[in-house]
Amino acid sequence: EEKIPGVYGIDTRALTKLLREKGSLLGKITFEGGEDIEFHDPNQENLIAKVSTKEIVEYGSGDKTVVLVDCGTKYNIIRCLLRLGVKVVFVPWDYDFTQMEYDGLFISNGPGSPEFAEITVEHIRKAMEIGKPICGICMGNQLLCKAAGAKVYKLKYGHRSHNQPVRLVGTEKCYITSQNHGFAVDNSTIPSEWEPHFINMNDGTNEGIRHKTKPFFSAQFHPEASSGPKDTEFIFEEFVNLL
Structure with a gap:
């Protein structure tokens, strides 16, 4: 009645075994x-460019200005920043914001592979030379890591749930987080002036990095939730306090 596609008669046990052995796989419904339906591989498409804003938009009127690079922003990121009293300048993924006047840089979440956003990585490198606070979320974490010199790889099993446990490195504090990503940062490639920020408690993969002396940090998960737990919403406060 609702015209929603579905499948039946599938050997789900065999499918589960296949995915367990091979990892996450693409599929199609025929x-x-x-x-025959053409097989679409989203990993070969710049999804960031597809979903990013095409124009600059301003939100709020705080004393401090945050440039938010839109790689596919969840609107609750904007809400979280506005609740903390800052002005948000929302810019396209490939916009050169380094010539703007701002107090902090925020790099949003987004879909697909970070390999398509090299222009964004270059802009982040310029921003790091300026030295103002930088925070990255999800895709933003991967782009910040690439700008720092670390490498990103595709996970065998993506993290896609509202109950992913992470630990704040250097402490015994653990948080339940919302995650939806298929790529991760290789801890062994993080430069010496950086360190892991959070670690996934299920598989030990990286969940963010932070600079040892400068106000640059990131999280691979979604502190803004919507939906999901808000255990790590304090990350927004930490960022704004640095401005």
């Missing part, structure tokens, strides 16, 4: 007796 129709018996119908024409």
